[in-house]
Amino acid sequence: MPQLALAHSFWESYDALEKQVKAGVRKAMAKFQLLTVAELHADKGLHLESVDKAKDARMRTIRINDFWRGVVLAPDDGSDTFLLLNVVPHDDAYTWAAKRLYTVNTATRALEVRNVVAIEQLTPALEEAARSAPERLFDRHSDTVLGHLGIDAQVLRAVRTVTERSQLDAFGTLLPEDQFEVLSFLADGHPPEEVYRDVVAVRRPAHAEPEPTEDLATAIANTTGRIRLVTEPDELADILAKPFAAWRVFLHPSQRRLAYRDSYNGPAQVSGGPGTGKTVVALHRVRHLLSRSPDSRILLTTYTHALAASLRENLALLLDDPDLLARVDVTTVDSYAHRLVRELGGGRVPTPLTDQEERRVWQQVGRRLGLDWTERFLAQEYRHVVLAQGLRTVDDYLNATRRGRGTALGPLKRARLWRAIDAFEAELAAKGHSTHLRICDDAARRMAGADPAAHGYAHVVVDEAQDLHPAQWRLLRAAVAPGPDDLFVTGDPHQRIYDAHVSLASLGIRVTGRSSRLRINYRSTEEILTWATGILAGETIGELGGDGDGPGGAAGNGLVGYRSLLHGRRPYVDGHPSEHAEVTALVDRVRSWLEQGVRPAEIAVCARFNLLLDKVGRHLEAAGVPVVRVKDDPTAATEGVRLATMHAMKGLEFRCVAVVGVTETAVPFAREITPEDVDRLQHEADTLRERCVLFVACTRARESLHVTWSGRPSPFLPLP
Numbered sequence: 001m002p003q004l005a006l007a008h009s010f011w012e013s014y015d016a017l018e019k020q021v022k023a024g025v026r027k028a029m030a031k032f033q034l035l036t037v038a039e040l041h042a043d044k045g046l047h048l049e050s051v052d053k054a055k056d057a058r059m060r061t062i063r064i065n066d067f068w069r070g071v072v073l074a075p076d077d078g079s080d081t082f083l084l085l086n087v088v089p090h091d092d093a094y095t096w097a098a099k100r101l102y103t104v105n106t107a108t109r110a111l112e113v114r115n116v117v118a119i120e121q122l123t124p125a126l127e128e129a130a131r132s133a134p135e136r137l138f139d140r141h142s143d144t145v146l147g148h149l150g151i152d153a154q155v156l157r158a159v160r161t162v163t164e165r166s167q168l169d170a171f172g173t174l175l176p177e178d179q180f181e182v183l184s185f186l187a188d189g190h191p192p193e194e195v196y197r198d199v200v201a202v203r204r205p206a207h208a209e210p211e212p213t214e215d216l217a218t219a220i221a222n223t224t225g226r227i228r229l230v231t232e233p234d235e236l237a238d239i240l241a242k243p244f245a246a247w248r249v250f251l252h253p254s255q256r257r258l259a260y261r262d263s264y265n266g267p268a269q270v271s272g273g274p275g276t277g278k279t280v281v282a283l284h285r286v287r288h289l290l291s292r293s294p295d296s297r298i299l300l301t302t303y304t305h306a307l308a309a310s311l312r313e314n315l316a317l318l319l320d321d322p323d324l325l326a327r328v329d330v331t332t333v334d335s336y337a338h339r340l341v342r343e344l345g346g347g348r349v350p351t352p353l354t355d356q357e358e359r360r361v362w363q364q365v366g367r368r369l370g371l372d373w374t375e376r377f378l379a380q381e382y383r384h385v386v387l388a389q390g391l392r393t394v395d396d397y398l399n400a401t402r403r404g405r406g407t408a409l410g411p412l413k414r415a416r417l418w419r420a421i422d423a424f425e426a427e428l429a430a431k432g433h434s435t436h437l438r439i440c441d442d443a444a445r446r447m448a449g450a451d452p453a454a455h456g457y458a459h460v461v462v463d464e465a466q467d468l469h470p471a472q473w474r475l476l477r478a479a480v481a482p483g484p485d486d487l488f489v490t491g492d493p494h495q496r497i498y499d500a501h502v503s504l505a506s507l508g509i510r511v512t513g514r515s516s517r518l519r520i521n522y523r524s525t526e527e528i529l530t531w532a533t534g535i536l537a538g539e540t541i542g543e544l545g546g547d548g549d550g551p552g553g554a555a556g557n558g559l560v561g562y563r564s565l566l567h568g569r570r571p572y573v574d575g576h577p578s579e580h581a582e583v584t585a586l587v588d589r590v591r592s593w594l595e596q597g598v599r600p601a602e603i604a605v606c607a608r609f610n611l612l613l614d615k616v617g618r619h620l621e622a623a624g625v626p627v628v629r630v631k632d633d634p635t636a637a638t639e640g641v642r643l644a645t646m647h648a649m650k651g652l653e654f655r656c657v658a659v660v661g662v663t664e665t666a667v668p669f670a671r672e673i674t675p676e677d678v679d680r681l682q683h684e685a686d687t688l689r690e691r692c693v694l695f696v697a698c699t700r701a702r703e704s705l706h707v708t709w710s711g712r713p714s715p716f717l718p719l720p
C-alpha cells in the first residue's frame with residue numbers, strides 16, 4: 001500500500017476550502033489509502049494525471065471534484081510515499097504544479113520546494129542590476145561556506161544578486177525553505193557556525209551520507225517540520241475532520257527544541273515578539289511534561305480570563321485525550337489565588353475591588369488624612385512597592401528600596417504614607433474587600449505552609465508572563481517546588497501593558513542559561529510587522545524577567561532578527577477630517593473585507609476607548625454588519641465582527657484588524673500618564689506602556705491592518 005504524507009502547503013490550502021470541497025478531499029484520500037500503487041495509477045475516479053511541462057517530473061494531479069484537483073508528488077524511485085501538496089481549482093492546479101521543483105537539501109536532507117520558473121526568470125535581470133551595486137548582501141560568505149549550509153547552485157546564483165535584506169525577503173516565497181531560512185539568519189548577522197548549529201545540525205539525520213542519496217520517502221521522513229506522514233489507518237480521517245491548525249503538527253525546529261527538550265534544570269524562559277508562537281510552545285511544553293509521568297499535575301496559567309479560555313480550547317485540540325486534559329488546570333493566576341485562599345482560609349475570600357473602586361478608597365483615605373499625594377500616586381506606591389515586595393510593617397517600608405519609583409521619600413514622609421496604607425487596609429478589611437493582588441499576596445503566604453501535594457503542582461507553565469506582578473510571581477513560585485522543570489515561562493516584554501516591574505531572579509526564579517528567544521512570526525505579514533515594529537523604534541525595552549538575563553545581550557534589542565515569512569499588502573494608515581468621516585470609512589473597509597470573503601468573526605475593530613467602539617458598533621449594525629464585543633467572551637462559533645479595546649486585543653489574532661481613533665489625545669491617553677514632575681520614572685514607564693498598547697493592537701492582524709485617526713495623529717504612529 002502507498003503511504004500518504006501531507007505537506008504544509010496542503011495544510012494551509014485545506015483550511016480555507018469550502019465544506020463540500022473538504023468532504024471531497026477526505027473521500028479522495030480515504031480511497032487513496034485503500035489502493036495499491038498499481039491500482040492507484042489505474043483508478044479512474046482519482047484520475048492520477050501527470051502535468052504537462054512540469055519542472056518536476058514527479059508532479060501529478062488527482063480529481064477531487066469537477067472544479068478542484070489535488071496536487072501530488074508521486075515517487076519515481078521505487079519508494080512508496082505520496083506527498084499531497086495542495087488542493088487548487090482545476091485550471092490553476094496545472095500552473096501551480098508545473099512551476100515547482102522539490103529537491104533534497106544537501107545539508108539538512110529535508111525536502112524543500114522552490115518556484116523554479118520564477119527564479120529562472122528573475123535571476124538574469126537581477127544579475128545585471130547587481131553588477132553596478134557597490135556591495136551585495138552575501139559578499140562576505142564564500143561559495144564553500146554557503147554550500148556547507150545547503151545553498152545549491154541555482155539558489156547561489158540567485159542570492160549572489162541580492163543587495164539588501166528587503167530584496168531577500170521578496171525572494172523568500174520562491175526559495176527552498178531551509179535555504180531561505182539559512183540565508184535570513186546570515187542576513188541578520190548571525191555567524192555561519194551558529195546558523196549551522198541552529199538550523200542545519202538540528203535537522204540533519206545523525207548518520208547522513210556525505211552526499212544526499214535519500215529516496216523520496218526518506219527525504220519526506222526527514223522533513224518533520226513541514227510534512228506530516230500519515231502512519232495509522234484512522235489517523236487521516238481524524239486529522240482531516242478537526243479544525244486545522246498547522247501549529248498542532250508543524251513546530252518550527254526552534255520551537256520544537258524548546259517545547260520538547262527533555263528537561264530543564266530549573267525555571268526556563270522563552271521570549272519573542274508578537275506571533276512567534278510562544279503560546280504554541282507553552283502548549284506543546286504542557287504536552288511534553290504530561291508525557292513524562294503518568295500522574296503529575298500541571299498549572300497552565302496566564303493573565304486574563306479570555307486568554308485562559310483560549311488556552312483551554314487550544315490545549316483540548318492539542319491533547320485530544322480527556323485523561324491528559326484532566327491533569328492540567330488552566331486558569332488565571334488570580335483565580336488560582338482565590339481558590340487557594342478559599343481552600344486554605346476556611347472557605348471565605350474577600351471580594352476584590354475593581355481598579356476604579358480601589359482608587360476611590362485611596363481618594364477617601366488621602367482626604368481623611370489630609371495627604372497631598374494623589375490617589376493615583378498612593379495606589380501606585382501600594383502596588384509597586386508595598387505589594388511588590390510583600391511589605392507588612394512600617395519598619396519594612398522604612399527600610400525598603402523603592403525600585404522603579406522616581407520620587408525620593410524620606411522617613412517622615414514614609415511614616416505618613418504608611419498611615420495611609422494602614423487606613424486603606426483597615427477600610428478594606430471592615431467591608432470584606434480586598435484587591436486581586438492582595439489576594440495573590442495572601443495566597444502566596446498561605447502556600448508557604450500548605451501541603452504542596454494537595455494545593456500545588458508538579459509543573460507550572462505561564463503564558464503572557466510580561467504582565468504578571470511580583471505578588472503573582474511569588475504565588476507561582478510557591479505553587480511548585482524548586483527543581484528541574486518547575487516553571488516554564490513565555491512572554492514578550494514589548495507587549496507589557498499592565499505596568500508590571502519584575503525581577504524574576506529576586507523572586508527565586510532564575511532563568512540564566514535557560515532563556516531563549518523566538519524570532520519568526522507566523523501570524524502577520526512582513527509588511528505589517530515592519531510597520532508595527534516602527535511604533536517601538538528607538539525605545540529601550542528590558543528583558544522579560546527584568547534581570548538582563550535574556551539571550552542575545554543587552555536590553556532593547558529584543559526584536560533583532562524578528563521577521564515573518566509571509567507577505568502581503570502594506571498597512572493602510574490614514575487620517576480623516578472628522579470622527580464621523582473616519583467611522584464611515586471604517587464601515588466601507590469592513591464591508592470590503594466581507595465582500596472579499598472574510599468572515600465577520602475574522603475581523604476585529606479596536607479603539608483605545610469604549611465610547612468610540614460603541615459608535616463603531618452602531619454604524620456597523622446600521623450597515624447590516626453583525627458585531628460582538630470581545631469582553632462578552634464570544635465562542636469561536638459566534639458570528640459578528642469583534643469589537644475590543646486595545647487592551648482586550650492582547651493574545652488574540654484576526655485576519656483583518658482596524659485600529660481606529662489613534663489620535664493625539666487618545667494614544668497616549670493623558671489620564672493614564674503620571675506627570676513628569678510628579679514621578680519621572682513612572683512618567684516614562686506610563687508613556688512606554690501606552691506605546692506598547694498600540695503595538696499590541698496592531699500586531700494582532702494576520703493579513704490586513706487598517707489604522708486611522710481624525711484630527712491630529714498619535715505621536716506614536718510611524719508616519720512618513
Ligand SMILES: Nc1ncnc2c1ncn2[C@@H]1O[C@H](COP(=O)(O)OP(=O)(O)OP(=O)(O)O)[C@@H](O)[C@H]1O
Nearest residue numbers: 246247250251252274275276277278279280522651
Ligand atoms: N510552527 C508553526 N507553524 C504554523 N503556525 C504557527 C507555528 N507557530 C505558531 N503558529 C501560528 O502563529 C500564530 C501566533 O502564534 P502564538 O499565538 O503562539 O504566538 P505568540 O508568540 O504567543 O503571540 P503573541 O505574543 O502576539 O500573543 C498562531 O496563529 C499560531 O497558530
